[in-house]
Amino acid sequence: xxxxxxxxxxxxxxxxxxxxxxxxxxxxARLRTAILCGDLPAATRLPSSRAFAVQQAVSRxxxxxxxxxxxxxxxxxxxxxxxxxxxxxLPDSFIQSNAAQxxxxxxxxxxxxxxxxxxxxxxxxxxxxxxxxxxxxLSSTAWRHASKDxxxxxxxxxxxxxxxxxxxxxxxxxxxxxxxxxxxxVSGLQQGLTLIADSLMNARDTIILENPGYGGLLRTxxxxxxxxxxxxxxxxxxxxxxxxxxxxxxxxxxxxxYPLGITMPTARRLALIQWAKATNSLILEDDYDSEFxxxxxxxxxxxxxxxxxxxxxxxxFSKVTFLALxxxxxxxxxxxxxxxxxxxxxxxxFPSIMAQLALAKFISDGHFARHIRRxxxxxxxxxxIYIQYFNRHLSRYFTLEASPAGLDLVARPTLELQQSGxxxxxxxxxxxxxxxLSALPLSATYRSQAAxxxxxxxxxxxxxxxxxxxxxxxxxxxxxxxxx
Amino acid sequence: xxxxxxxxxxxxxxxxxxxxxxxxxxxxARLRTAILCGDLPAATRLPSSRAFAVQQAVSRxxxxxxxxxxxxxxxxxxxxxxxxxxxxxLPDSFIQSNAAQxxxxxxxxxxxxxxxxxxxxxxxxxxxxxxxxxxxxLSSTAWRHASKDxxxxxxxxxxxxxxxxxxxxxxxxxxxxxxxxxxxxVSGLQQGLTLIADSLMNARDTIILENPGYGGLLRTxxxxxxxxxxxxxxxxxxxxxxxxxxxxxxxxxxxxxYPLGITMPTARRLALIQWAKATNSLILEDDYDSEFxxxxxxxxxxxxxxxxxxxxxxxxFSKVTFLALxxxxxxxxxxxxxxxxxxxxxxxxFPSIMAQLALAKFISDGHFARHIRRxxxxxxxxxxIYIQYFNRHLSRYFTLEASPAGLDLVARPTLELQQSGxxxxxxxxxxxxxxxLSALPLSATYRSQAAxxxxxxxxxxxxxxxxxxxxxxxxxxxxxxxxx
Numbered sequence: 001x002x003x004x005x006x007x008x009x010x011x012x013x014x015x016x017x018x019x020x021x022x023x024x025x026x027x028x029a030r031l032r033t034a035i036l037c038g039d040l041p042a043a044t045r046l047p048s049s050r051a052f053a054v055q056q057a058v059s060r061x062x063x064x065x066x067x068x069x070x071x072x073x074x075x076x077x078x079x080x081x082x083x084x085x086x087x088x089x090l091p092d093s094f095i096q097s098n099a100a101q102x103x104x105x106x107x108x109x110x111x112x113x114x115x116x117x118x119x120x121x122x123x124x125x126x127x128x129x130x131x132x133x134x135x136x137x138l139s140s141t142a143w144r145h146a147s148k149d150x151x152x153x154x155x156x157x158x159x160x161x162x163x164x165x166x167x168x169x170x171x172x173x174x175x176x177x178x179x180x181x182x183x184x185x186v187s188g189l190q191q192g193l194t195l196i197a198d199s200l201m202n203a204r205d206t207i208i209l210e211n212p213g214y215g216g217l218l219r220t221x222x223x224x225x226x227x228x229x230x231x232x233x234x235x236x237x238x239x240x241x242x243x244x245x246x247x248x249x250x251x252x253x254x255x256x257x258y259p260l261g262i263t264m265p266t267a268r269r270l271a272l273i274q275w276a277k278a279t280n281s282l283i284l285e286d287d288y289d290s291e292f293x294x295x296x297x298x299x300x301x302x303x304x305x306x307x308x309x310x311x312x313x314x315x316x317f318s319k320v321t322f323l324a325l326x327x328x329x330x331x332x333x334x335x336x337x338x339x340x341x342x343x344x345x346x347x348x349x350f351p352s353i354m355a356q357l358a359l360a361k362f363i364s365d366g367h368f369a370r371h372i373r374r375x376x377x378x379x380x381x382x383x384x385i386y387i388q389y390f391n392r393h394l395s396r397y398f399t400l401e402a403s404p405a406g407l408d409l410v411a412r413p414t415l416e417l418q419q420s421g422x423x424x425x426x427x428x429x430x431x432x433x434x435x436x437l438s439a440l441p442l443s444a445t446y447r448s449q450a451a452x453x454x455x456x457x458x459x460x461x462x463x464x465x466x467x468x469x470x471x472x473x474x475x476x477x478x479x480x481x482x483x484x
Numbered sequence: 485x486x487x488x489x490x491x492x493x494x495x496x497x498x499x500x501x502x503x504x505x506x507x508x509x510x511x512x513a514r515l516r517t518a519i520l521c522g523d524l525p526a527a528t529r530l531p532s533s534r535a536f537a538v539q540q541a542v543s544r545x546x547x548x549x550x551x552x553x554x555x556x557x558x559x560x561x562x563x564x565x566x567x568x569x570x571x572x573x574l575p576d577s578f579i580q581s582n583a584a585q586x587x588x589x590x591x592x593x594x595x596x597x598x599x600x601x602x603x604x605x606x607x608x609x610x611x612x613x614x615x616x617x618x619x620x621x622l623s624s625t626a627w628r629h630a631s632k633d634x635x636x637x638x639x640x641x642x643x644x645x646x647x648x649x650x651x652x653x654x655x656x657x658x659x660x661x662x663x664x665x666x667x668x669x670v671s672g673l674q675q676g677l678t679l680i681a682d683s684l685m686n687a688r689d690t691i692i693l694e695n696p697g698y699g700g701l702l703r704t705x706x707x708x709x710x711x712x713x714x715x716x717x718x719x720x721x722x723x724x725x726x727x728x729x730x731x732x733x734x735x736x737x738x739x740x741x742y743p744l745g746i747t748m749p750t751a752r753r754l755a756l757i758q759w760a761k762a763t764n765s766l767i768l769e770d771d772y773d774s775e776f777x778x779x780x781x782x783x784x785x786x787x788x789x790x791x792x793x794x795x796x797x798x799x800x801f802s803k804v805t806f807l808a809l810x811x812x813x814x815x816x817x818x819x820x821x822x823x824x825x826x827x828x829x830x831x832x833x834f835p836s837i838m839a840q841l842a843l844a845k846f847i848s849d850g851h852f853a854r855h856i857r858r859x860x861x862x863x864x865x866x867x868x869i870y871i872q873y874f875n876r877h878l879s880r881y882f883t884l885e886a887s888p889a890g891l892d893l894v895a896r897p898t899l900e901l902q903q904s905g906x907x908x909x910x911x912x913x914x915x916x917x918x919x920x921l922s923a924l925p926l927s928a929t930y931r932s933q934a935a936x937x938x939x940x941x942x943x944x945x946x947x948x949x950x951x952x953x954x955x956x957x958x959x960x961x962x963x964x965x966x967x968x
Contacts, residue, residue: 127635136627139838143620151611151806187832196830198707216833223682223830322635326836346707347678348671349700352810354623354839 023058027066033073035086039463041128046076046084088133123289123319123407124438124461126378130322134367139358150353156345158185158329159356165363166329174290175304176313178331184340185351188328189286190220192314193251196284197224199343200336201249207249210238212445212452214258217251217286225249230447233257237264240275245369248281254302255290259445259456261403261410269302276310283311291320291372292460293405294380308333317359319407320372327355379407379460382467386459389467393475396484397428398455410442411455418453422482425453431481432457438468507542511550519559519570523947525612530560532569572617607773607803607891608922608945610862614806618851623842634837640829642669642813643840649847651811658774660787660797662815665906668824669835672812673770674704676798677735680768681708683827684820685733692734694722696929698742701735701770709733714931717741721748724759732765739774739788743929743940745887745894753786760794767795775804775856776944777889778864792817801843803891804856809838863891863944866951870943873951877959880968881912882939895939896928902937906966908936915965916941919957920950 021029034040040062046052049067053060067084077087138394143150144189157163163180170176186192197207207221211230221228231241231250238252252272254264276283285302308331316328325451332340344350362368383402386409398411413425423431432439432455442454459467505513518524530536533551533868551568554560556947561571627634637643647664654660670676681691691705695714705712715725715734722736733791736756738748760767769786787797792815800812816824828834867886870893874884882895897909907915909925915941917924926938 081891124636127632130632130635132627132630132632136624139627140620140624143616143623146616147614148611148614151610151614151616151808153808187836190830191832219830223827249653324635324637324834324837326834343707346674346703350808352671352836354807354810354838354842355836358838389568 024062024065024069027056027058027062028069031066031070032075034464040086040466042086042088044086045082046086048083069437077277081467082238091205117158118368123458124323125292125319125407126373126382127322128459128461128463129371129375129378131367131371135358137364138365138367140363141225142357142361146357150357154350156341156350157181157183158351159353159360161364162356162360165330169363169368170313170331174287174298174315175300175311176331177304177308178313182332182334182337183346184332184337185215185356186328186330187326187351188316188318189288189314190216191313191348192328192330193217193220193284194224195347196282196312196330196339197221197249199339199348200282201225202247205247205249206243206245208241208243208248209447210252210257211447212259212442213251213447214253214286214288215445218447221251233260233262235262236268237262238268238272240268240271241279244279246280248279249284250276250281251284251286252302253286253288255287255298256293256403256405258286258288259408259410259440259442261401261406261408263299263405266299266305269305270300273302273306273310276306281310286316287313289319289406290315292376292379292407294376294383295404300482303331312336320368320375321359321362325355325359327351327359346417375460378385382462382464383409383459385464386462386467390457393471394478397475397478397482400457407460409456409457411457413453415483416484417478420482420484422478425455428478429455431477432470432474435477436470437474438462503536508546508549508553508866511540511542511546512553515550515554516559518948519554523722523949524570525572526572528549528570529566530570532567548846581809588732607942609776609803609891610866610944611806612945612947613855613859613862615851615855619842619846622623622845622849622851626841626845630841634841637837637879638834640825640834641665641667642835643837643844644846645848646840647813649844653847654797654799654815655853658771658782658797658799659784661788661792661814662797666816666818666821668814668816668821668828670812670814671810671835672800672802673772673798674700675814675832676796676814677701677704678708679824679827679831680766680796680814681705681733682765682831685709686731689712689731689733690727690729692727693931694723694731695735695931696735696743697735697931698770699929702931705735717744719746720752721746722752722756724752724755725763728763730764732763733768734760734765735768737770737772738788739771739782740777740887741770742770742949743892743894743924743926745885745892747783747889750783750789753783753789757786757790757794760790763795765793771795771797773803773890774799776860776863776891777859778867779888787815796820802857804852805843805846809839809843811835811843822914835967859944860952866948867893867943868947869948870941870946870951872949873955874941877955878962881959881962881966884941887908890946891942893941893943894911895941900968901962901966904966904968906962909939913939915961916954916958919961921958922946 027160031040046067047055049060049063055062056063067076071078071084075087076084078084153159160180162185163183165393166183166481167178167180170178186195203226205225206227206229207225208229208231209218209221210233214235218228229243231239237254237257241248241250250272255271256263272283275281283302287301291297301313303311312333313331314328318325318328330340387402390411392397397414397417401410401412401415403409425443429441438461439459440456442456443451445456446452515524518738530551533544533547534705537898538545540547551560555562555568559571560568562568641647644664646669650667651662651664654662687710689709690711691709691714692713692715693702693705694717696717702712713727715723717723721738721741724725725732725734734756738753740747756767759765767786771785774782787795796817797815798812802809802812814824871884872887874882874895881898881901883898885894885896887893909927913923913925922942922945924940926940927935929940930936
């Protein structure tokens, strides 16, 4: 029996502790949850039905029936003479979003957390779900089928087939008005903001950012513009800026405000567009993680509502595929294409074909849509699991706000913790980080004295076992520090 | 018989017109030249020895002996039951640089020139020699062997294994003092110059460029700095700037001045370094095509001489591999790493892993060194061929200056052409472009009234047949326009 599975089944799969369903149904549900949450990674070999039956103290037929059902659903696959394995490529149409409703039981730590070394603090998708083999195959195929002309491809807007694929996707999925000629391929929103500021803004113009907001963009804005101002975020999202100065560049995240997770209602969206028209300002709509909406329908994009004249829409593939890809895009209003493009040509010539070629194929062959759908379900399941463990261990100290979208959750300190005078969110974040969680102090995202305290927790790249272990450890630390 | 070969042998391989060597030696030399110059592309199927013998009116044994010798030398390969082919991967140790001494005979046009559409004007290497299949295989292998950690790789200096490979290469081949921690991966020299100017220069500092010089850098400099000045190029290369102002950034190409091809002697190099120290200025050493030196040994780099304090060394892989790769590097003096890196993080975060992963493998597996050696020999052969055809057809109008390095040749108008009042180099370049040559007017590289007239001709991406056809056509145009 594989060591990893042996550990899992002795801790996670004690069949019989669930109160609903037959033994077969319970076993089926637990295995499915473990697969969805990543506790049983792709290609893991399952124990033989005989060994598993003995271990679980159920009949072999019960195990066989559960395995069979999971094979039929696409979670497992059998290989002749080799046994039963977790599928390498889960067919997402089989994945049910309620799969995570039966969480595995908590237990003692099993794997030491090793996440903190190379990870950015929050906002990672389920990296373990990325189809690395498929990507390698696609890259290779794309190169093999390319003509030598691809070696000289030098369009400063970016690779045309990729821009076409993005236009199709945005029109269908994000109600963005875009054709390929408006789409500028960039390395990410930071390059996008730099290009916009350098090409369209004068020395006296101001970049206005959300407060609280993403620190990376603040750094970029400070590097790009002499003046940076802030607009507060209320319960409807970014407020309409009070300035009556002309020619501002407002950067907002209406789909899912960072870090508070607010979805901006239509009325506020309209008010922002009206302000932009009145002050001759531009809005950069940062739709950084709009692909990850787990409940409800997304609202129309600002760009779609505005008709495109005052809004530049920006998105990135790095969160939806993998961080190191570094590919994003701007959807530019027609009259802004020329100046922005001129700046790109002067500072960066044109983007490399390497990543673009692979991504274009990934999208046009349907893998991108499939990958998003799969991630959405995995993330939804992981969010539930995360909330359950976090609340079980840490509800004395923090109140976790559920979010219908995104890759982060906000945890607010309880009144008891606030009154205990124990640390502050910098200290709590450090403790969370040390036990392997992905955590940022909420106060670090504020640009003013009135910073709120809390934790910004990335949940999507954690398996159930990792969360269980880490939240348990964090609770012990909180207890020893706070004394309650 | 393959149509392409049939054409070639009827036009290029009329054995017996050479005056030296046996028939077998002549046949061998002509085939080898055709392979080196790209007239017989890799994987071309050769006619059977019997058919070729009939066509050439020689004995079959003569053909067989020539084929055998070429197989032994690695130019040809036989496949069981399929015939004899031009090798896919010419072993460069077998390639002899005097191979081009027997040029094919001129003839009527065979292939319409189709180069102008997507090509930048000059400076392309032999794109047809790039091992596309190998690249596809390496990319795929690199991904298959990568761990999931690669998906999160986010070093703002660039992929560490790539930086290590570059440091090793530069130390050995370019006498540059570099370790991996000094190397910043950029998309190219334009991004490099932008980052340097934005992070190290104040509003009153000046970028000084060579005159004549590369237009792309001028555009970048104008976008990055308020003041741009020029230093003239004399027969020793860039002159020491006359300014006594402090804190300038001088951009020079001492290995092979663009466009004039001058290699700066050591005395001038020392004078530039002395000036930089006296004025507290920085020098950006643009070593854009140092890999392509065909005769003689390269001089020590400015950076190597200066000891690194006042010189940033910059290079690019786009000319040595392929244009669309977009990978280059800066070698930064220790004390400049932090400010430049900070700017990179603010504007561009970190470079994509895609191209870096493939290139790192390409270098560390030895393919890069092999590819450069092969290109050098192909380019040297093509330069000779180019000069021969150009002089044969156009010596009445232009004097071609041979160059020991680079990818371009400078053609000056003859006194007769100057006195004829026919056009100017803009007109000549357009005519050359229209017949399929890669040509820039020399005057376009000058930033002052005293612009010299001439053509800057990219030779390395042209096969003998293409050059023969195009120069012949250009001569006809020049004749009809000038009347002599």
